[in-house]
Amino acid sequence: MNVESGKLKAGQARHPAESTQDIIARDKVKAPGWVASESYEYMGSEDIDTARYLSSEYQDEEFKRMWTRTWQFACREEHIPEVGDYYVYDIGKYSFIVTRVGENDIRAYFNACLHRGTKLRASGTEGSASEFKCVFHGWSWNIDGTNKEQVCPWDFPHANPEDLKLPEARVELLGGFVWINMDPEAPTLREYLGPEALAHIEAWKLEDRHIVCHVSKPIPANWKLNMEAFMEAYHVPETHPQVSPTNADVNSQYDIYGEHMDRFISSLGVVSPVHTGKYTEQDVLDMFTVGDSSIVTEKPEVPDGATARQMMADMFRENFEKAAKTDLSHISDSEILDCFSYTVFPNTFLFPGISLPMVYRFRPNPNDHRESLYEVMFLHPNPQDGSSYETSEVVHLTADQSFKEAEGMDEGFGGILDQDTDNLFLQQQGLEASAKGGMTLGDYQEIRVRHFNAAVDKYMAMEPKLPNWKELQRK
Numbered sequence: 026m027n028v029e030s031g032k033l034k035a036g037q038a039r040h041p042a043e044s045t046q047d048i049i050a051r052d053k054v055k056a057p058g059w060v061a062s063e064s065y066e067y068m069g070s071e072d073i074d075t076a077r078y079l080s081s082e083y084q085d086e087e088f089k090r091m092w093t094r095t096w097q098f099a100c101r102e103e104h105i106p107e108v109g110d111y112y113v114y115d116i117g118k119y120s121f122i123v124t125r126v127g128e129n130d131i132r133a134y135f136n137a138c139l140h141r142g143t144k145l146r147a148s149g150t151e152g153s154a155s156e157f158k159c160v161f162h163g164w165s166w167n168i169d170g171t172n173k174e175q176v177c178p179w180d181f182p183h184a185n186p187e188d189l190k191l192p193e194a195r196v197e198l199l200g201g202f203v204w205i206n207m208d209p210e211a212p213t214l215r216e217y218l219g220p221e222a223l224a225h226i227e228a229w230k231l232e233d234r235h236i237v238c239h240v241s242k243p244i245p246a247n248w249k250l251n252m253e254a255f256m257e258a259y260h261v262p263e264t265h266p267q268v269s270p271t272n273a274d275v276n277s278q279y280d281i282y283g284e285h286m287d288r289f290i291s292s293l294g295v296v297s298p299v300h301t302g303k304y305t306e307q308d309v310l311d312m313f314t315v316g317d318s319s320i321v322t323e324k325p326e327v328p329d330g331a332t333a334r335q336m337m338a339d340m341f342r343e344n345f346e347k348a349a350k351t352d353l354s355h356i357s358d359s360e361i362l363d364c365f366s367y368t369v370f371p372n373t374f375l376f377p378g379i380s381l382p383m384v385y386r387f388r389p390n391p392n393d394h395r396e397s398l399y400e401v402m403f404l405h406p407n408p409q410d411g412s413s414y415e416t417s418e419v420v421h422l423t424a425d426q427s428f429k430e431a432e433g434m435d436e437g438f439g440g441i442l443d444q445d446t447d448n449l450f451l452q453q454q455g456l457e458a459s460a461k462g463g464m465t466l467g468d469y470q471e472i473r474v475r476h477f478n479a480a481v482d483k484y485m486a487m488e489p490k491l492p493n494w495k496e497l498q499r500k
């Protein structure tokens with residue numbers, strides 16, 4: 026560590042400032058193993074071929090080779106708490122009615138009538154059903170996917186109702202999420218993630234949280250560019266100058282876990298190496314707390330020898346304990362304070378840290394490879410006393426609205442998301458204008474971008490695989 030870069034092998038160089046692990050090691054409440062460890066791998070330094078962002082043909086192939094084989098977060102279990110509840114999840118032209126059929130039985134039906142194909146439930150809808158009836162001629166299905174009624178069965182001696190079960194994607198549950206996969210031959214979700222990635226997701230206990238704010242917005246850039254904008258903290262000093270002073274940005278930590286998950290840890294409450302010497306511990310604390318009366322009611326002072334980071338961890342712990350009526354004494358300072366960002370390939374980000382718990386999801390517009398739908402969900406702990414809670418409905422922003430306009434969005438954070446996404450149209454256009462044909466990546470700070478694209482490449486090298494309805498019917 027901290028050795029002159031000229032003497033290191035590729036991928037071994039790090040910012041000469043202290044590392045994330047150095048910062049975390051000083052904390053009072055010590056971090057568990059999955060935080061206090063590193064898992065970086067060097068994956069080469071070649072440019073990333075940018076043809077992947079630039080054509081509708083490439084995106085069409087992604088739908089045939091990648092989206093039909095990968096595990097995707099369709100909805101949260103909390104979206105469908107009761108038997109008969111359903112939630113429509115679309116990916117490209119594919120659409121699924123994710124339905125709770127029994128207390129522990131969730132299924133994902135291909136959302137198309139088996140008569141002449143009409144969608145059984147409109148995209149973007151959710152609700153409760155005792156049957157799925159087609160609006161065209163009235164054929165209907167029970168919520169367990171069996172055919173309930175064929176109108177005028179005398180005219181369909183060739184279409185046996187027994188053979189008309191709604192085809193299903195596979196469903197697995199993890200972390201309170203409902204994950205689906207269209208490929209009957211895909212590995213299980215647990216195999217897909219691998220034991221290490223799985224252990225991380227399980228450790229964060231995201232099943233004990235619920236959505237308190239859910240915002241979606243179309244972004245004028247390819248879905249992969251949209252994803253990649255959130256994979257590194259390298260952009261923070263330039264794109265988010267207002268948060269850089271109190272964020273270990275260019276000395277964040279990057280890890281990869283198998284083929285389908287990676288993460289960064291960006292420590293908060295420390296001065297960025299970009300700003301070394303410019304701010305005192307008191308300045309750092311003030312930048313976080315002053316003016317936010319929901320966190321503090323009077324300006325706290327950093328005593329001699331104390332650190333802003335430790336004071337913030339103590340304050341955040343106390344405030345979250347009060348707000349959620351729960352005991353967080355065993356949760357490490359890092360889990361309380363720091364920004365943890367995990368990508369679950371292909372299109373989900375988990376930010377499970379306590380101070381800013383979020384989930385992002387990214388989906389391509391199937392009719393325009395230059396547009397993607399970006400969703401941000403904020404999660405809060407479920408009440409410990411078992412009292413009920415509401416799962417927030419999605420707020421749809423238009424492309425020209427600010428994230429700040431979404432109800433429930435913190436204004437400062439909405440501004441950060443605007444900064445992130447305002448760059449993207451320029452990047453899409455620049456890649457189209459570029460004569461380079463490649464993106465050059467940092468070996469360390471941009472490893473998640475490389476890792477993500479390695480998984481894209483893996484699926485794109487496979488033969489197309491389209492869902493076959495007979496193979497997907499329950500036996």
Ligand code: FES
Binds near residue numbers: 138139164
């Ligand atoms: S298309 Fe659904 S009943 Fe005819």
Ligand SMILES: [Fe+2]
Binds near residue numbers: 255445
């Ligand atoms: Fe950002």
